[in-house]
Amino acid sequence: MQAGSETRGGWPGILLVWAISIVGAVTVIALAYTGTTDWFGDASPLAVYGALGVVLATSVVASLVVQLAARRPSGFVTRASTSIAGATLVVAIAALAVVPAASA
Numbered sequence: 001m002q003a004g005s006e007t008r009g010g011w012p013g014i015l016l017v018w019a020i021s022i023v024g025a026v027t028v029i030a031l032a033y034t035g036t037t038d039w040f041g042d043a044s045p046l047a048v049y050g051a052l053g054v055v056l057a058t059s060v061v062a063s064l065v066v067q068l069a070a071r072r073p074s075g076f077v078t079r080a081s082t083s084i085a086g087a088t089l090v091v092a093i094a095a096l097a098v099v100p101a102a103s104a
Contacts, residue, residue, distance in 0.1 A: 010079035013066040014086065020062050021087035024055035025094035032101040048098050052091050059087035 028051045039047035040054070063083035067076055 010067070010070060010072070010075060010082075013063075013070055014079060014083045016066055017059055017063045017083040018086045018090065021055060021059040021090040024058060025052065025090050028052055028055060029094055029097050029101075032098045045102050048102050049095060052095055052098070055094075056087060056091045059091070060084055063087065 028048060031051075032048045037043055037045075037047075039051045042050060063080050067080045067083065070079075
């Protein structure tokens, strides 16, 4: 088996999970900079990070659902790990982007 062939057919699912995390992160960033102060009932300045946690959790669950729906056991761990790693990177960048809004 070629190296990397486990993810060859799984890119649409991986990109879907990354898109979910990007949309969620951009939404949280936009709301943070428009003055939203109440996130899921928490009005503390750091509550925006809880919202980003929800985005990451949604991405992880979506990753597992998408990869299980593909019904291809070969390469499942690689595809799911790639999906989750990309989503984590997106949320980490978003967490850095909201630092000014969270510290205000």
